[in-house]
Amino acid sequence: MTTAALTTGRTSQPTRPVKSSFPAIANEAGWRCHGNLWSNLQEVCELLRIPAPAASADEEQLFQHVRFKAGQRVHTIGQDFETLYIVNSGFLKTVLIDEYGNEQVLSFPMKGDLLGIDGIHNQHHASEAVALSDCDIILLPYKTFSALGRSYAELEQAMFSVMSRELVREQLMIGMLSALSAEAKVARFLTSLGERFSQLGYSGKSFNLRMTRHEIGSYLGLTLETVSRTLSAFNELGLISVDQRQIALLDIHALKTLRRLPPARARIKISEKISEKVSEKVSEKVSALVGKNLLPQWNKEVAVV
Amino acid sequence: MTTAALTTGRTSQPTRPVKSSFPAIANEAGWRCHGNLWSNLQEVCELLRIPAPAASADEEQLFQHVRFKAGQRVHTIGQDFETLYIVNSGFLKTVLIDEYGNEQVLSFPMKGDLLGIDGIHNQHHASEAVALSDCDIILLPYKTFSALGRSYAELEQAMFSVMSRELVREQLMIGMLSALSAEAKVARFLTSLGERFSQLGYSGKSFNLRMTRHEIGSYLGLTLETVSRTLSAFNELGLISVDQRQIALLDIHALKTLRRLPPARARIKISEKISEKVSEKVSEKVSALVGKNLLPQWNKEVAVV
DNA sequence: CGTGATGTTGACGTTCTTCAATAAATGTGG
DNA sequence: CCACATTTATTGAAGAACGTCAACATCACG
Known part of the structure; x- marks a missing residue:
């Protein structure tokens, strides 16, 4: 190709x-x-x-x-x-x-x-x-x-x-591995790759992955299937476009702040709504959902002596 | 303040x-x-x-x-x-x-x-x-x-x-966080603490935890409940004895090589069997179970050029 | 002695893995 | 250049592992 x-x-x-x-x-x-x-x-x-x-x-x-x-x-x-x-x-x-x-x-x-x-x-x-x-x-x-x-x-x-x-x-x-959900891990992986590329003078929004899903999964503490599914989900949501190893980041802000995706059934509704509107609204929609399941794990910890 | x-x-x-x-x-x-x-x-x-x-x-x-x-x-x-x-x-x-x-x-x-x-x-x-x-x-x-x-x-x-x-x-x-099960994480945490203590001249088999379950969980990427449950399970199996923060390592070899505990229902049988025999057999029993669920995740990876 | 922090345990739900089937891409030798 | 095997990627279904919520017990400390 x-x-x-x-x-x-x-x-x-x-x-x-x-x-x-x-x-x-x-x-x-x-x-x-x-x-x-x-x-x-x-x-x-x-x-x-x-x-x-x-x-x-x-x-x-x-x-x-x-x-x-x-x-x-x-x-x-x-x-x-x-x-x-x-x-x-x-x-x-x-x-x-x-x-x-x-x-x-x-x-x-x-x-x-x-x-x-x-x-x-x-x-x-x-x-x-x-x-x-x-x-x-x-x-x-x-x-x-x-x-x-x-x-x-x-x-x-x-x-x-x-x-x-x-x-x-x-x-x-270490912090990322132990605290983040699968979606957040993959999202941050993508944005951080993008940032590194752009620091080198390449496009930070459109690039090729040099590694397999398996390697990404190993890096993030996930299985290759989870990585693949997560990328597909981001793709459907319009956060990225993905074709094999060719990646384009479409909504970097959402990717950076994303903590957890809404459950699949809810997601379907969203993409339906999206199709009614202009795709620029995607970011807002997703951002609105981001932060719902905040602090699922360490939230009781307060940094006070 | x-x-x-x-x-x-x-x-x-x-x-x-x-x-x-x-x-x-x-x-x-x-x-x-x-x-x-x-x-x-x-x-x-x-x-x-x-x-x-x-x-x-x-x-x-x-x-x-x-x-x-x-x-x-x-x-x-x-x-x-x-x-x-x-x-x-x-x-x-x-x-x-x-x-x-x-x-x-x-x-x-x-x-x-x-x-x-x-x-x-x-x-x-x-x-x-x-x-x-x-x-x-x-x-x-x-x-x-x-x-x-x-x-x-x-x-x-x-x-x-x-x-x-x-x-x-x-x-x-990082390797431990992304590759090991909850049980294996806790087991290695205990043995590595023990090793550090014994390097300092204290007992490596019996010591006090200085941190809360929450802190251990944060360190290992687990919740405090999972840490607590895992310690209890080890205790029941006779791998350790635990009373609040006082820990004694009873079967260090099993702890070091443990990858995954058998499901709870199977475990019950084991502890029943154990009660019939001398407790020294615990190590063998558990060791026999260790290695069952080997390579659950990255096993297809072969390191060849 | 009581109050807040810590630890234990159970029931339940979700996330993620596992297994499996398929497709697409890549590489190889004829 | 094409058939072939191999690697890589996608997707579904089912279940295990772990997190969440909740109730309770215990400990530490003023």
Whole structure:
């Protein structure tokens, strides 16, 4: 299908808001295929969204790029930890494998994300990073990084900040996993994906999912069927449009504030009413329903000493 | 109110551990009650289970202790980040507060745990730490820590390791939250608490819970009723004995490997059978049942490229 | 001793999973 | 390029697991 073709084309190399003024290397796909690419510290910092240390141009340190094909592993559980990884392009998942060999998806890293932090402790990786599309990854050998930290105190500081950021992200994930309904989980998953895409310069309202329903379900603590059903429900309500992995967010506000969908029988009425009116009213309708089943679980908790 | 005032007063302007020629003080509880206690870097590192840097005795740095009464907050959400905290004694919870004021428990720190990491990013705390019992906390002002890191590279390295450890812990938490049944969550919660206690030199088999059923439920993504019922079920099965907050773990192996309990009607038969036999057989019985409902959710996932 | 916080237990309902059947998409080898 | 197998996605029906509501018991604390 056209969709499919478009999708693959896009995942492998989306048109990039390039900062073309770079002298050494421009981030263009064509340049890479014949060999490796290298990035300097400044590029790395930019990618990680941390302030670059004032470059002392003499001791210019370069970092190697490595390409992974979809399905390949960047690192595996138990593997010796030697290097951190920064995603320059492509999409991945990180997973935990439990005692029975089942995957538990922990995150879906993309451009600008840092991989491998979990290996610092124990010198072994606790999780596994798998490429969901072809990826371009920058190697940041931990020894090199440590040495650099000694020269640039800001760098060390920035790395603490990145790790802290990651920790907060996981905390929010924990909160979401234990407190939200299936619908709310899926809704937030979609909006947060959208936000990440738009931060990278892509459309935050229309994008392709790089992962299967199963992987989404694992990430959110749901079954793939529940994910599929929830997406279908959102689609019927006009909150999103979904065709396989092609997603368009139609009512981001409703998705963000949604806590629980009305029961199916009530929903039918709504969509009937919708068909009578202009579709712009959907947002209001749904918003009105949002907040009905508020505080189903922790509502008795009051944050007072 | 008084609490709030106290909290703010204390956290907003903690007395700084100045470089003072204070004599080193032994960690005896009695010595503290009339005033503050101070710890040197070596004690701090010991507490954090990281290698202490070879002490250059001249620039001996001391860190102040602060005591918190049960219910007081060590830091609150949004508060400016100035210092890290190390638990020297006592029990706490860290919580997130959602948009409706509901608490989400993230962890139950105890002796040797590091608090406040989430504040490094953004310079504001993303979570709240509340004392569940009277606590003795060591202040580790971030500025001081950063400065020390410049002198002792190992210290910085160790701090990366601690943060990585924390990250891995949270990853495992995510895995547990999304993959396990209520029974398995409670069982693992108990055994992991036991392990932490025994690492601290207390009994790992018999201890007091410092938190309410509600807090456990929040931590595990369950309601307080489910927690209570599950504990009762374990009690009936002879896996634990529970009386209010006093817990004794009777069959740790079964608790660790348990995935799902047999339905209540089946359970009755078991306990009848048990009463006929010696209670030592409980473990085998339950173990036999464990593994029945294996792989209910992610079992079709195969980790192959 | 009484009051509020905490814990237990039951009955019931809803959400989500499980199982199953089918369809659509993707990849493979001829 | 087409048949084929494989993976992925959709949808339905049935039931289990867990949450909700409620009543009561117990504990902690002033």
